[in-house]
Amino acid sequence: MKKLSIIFCAVFFFVHYAGAEEMNNIEIEIIIGNERAEGIVYDNNAGRSFLGLLPLTIKMTDYNNTEKIGKVGNKINITGEPSAYDPDKSDIAYYQPFGNLCFFYRDFRLSNSLYSIGRITNGIEIFAGKNSDFEITIKRK
Numbered sequence: 001m002k003k004l005s006i007i008f009c010a011v012f013f014f015v016h017y018a019g020a021e022e023m024n025n026i027e028i029e030i031i032i033g034n035e036r037a038e039g040i041v042y043d044n045n046a047g048r049s050f051l052g053l054l055p056l057t058i059k060m061t062d063y064n065n066t067e068k069i070g071k072v073g074n075k076i077n078i079t080g081e082p083s084a085y086d087p088d089k090s091d092i093a094y095y096q097p098f099g100n101l102c103f104f105y106r107d108f109r110l111s112n113s114l115y116s117i118g119r120i121t122n123g124i125e126i127f128a129g130k131n132s133d134f135e136i137t138i139k140r141k
Contacts, residue, residue: 024043025040025041025118026041026047027039027040027140027141028040028041028139028140029138029139029141030136031137032134035123037122037127038123038141039120039121039122040118040119041117042118044081044116045078045080046081047117049075049076050094050101050117050118051140053076054140055138055139055140056072056139057136058072058101058136058138059133060133060135060136066108067102067103067104068105069103070100070101070136071100071101072100074099075099076094078094082115082116083113084111085111087102087104087107087114088104088107089106090105090121091103091104091118091119092104092117092118092120093114093116094115094117095111095113095115096113101117103124103127105124105125
């Protein structure tokens with residue numbers, strides 16, 4: 001009976017807090033010329049710090065046929081965040097050494113000093129389809 005109670009408490013804790021984290025995500029809109037993408041910013045230190053920069057307009061360029069990057073400088077607080085991150089397609093991240101905001105349109109490998117900020121929920125193909133530099137504006141939805 002004691003084991004059953006422990007299992008029940010563990011399941012309750014996981015379901016409760018996993019769902020709560022998802023509910024605190026903030027929706028964003030990314031404007032790229034006359035196209036729009038949508039995303040979420042996670043409720044973590046890096047995400048909250050990034051939200052403080054919005055609205056934000058930056059120039060994006062391709063990097064390694066994997067991601068689009070743009071400079072935001074060292075304005076994002078990474079305190080308490082894991083020091084490495086393995087991004088997937090559609091992830092939004094911050095690369096601290098160069099102050100880059102990164103939109104991954106392909107999977108990448110575990111990278112030190114890369115911090116998870118959020119995820120594109122609709123429109124990642126817009127990023128992948130851009131062959132030259134372009135400007136984006138990011139704002140809260």
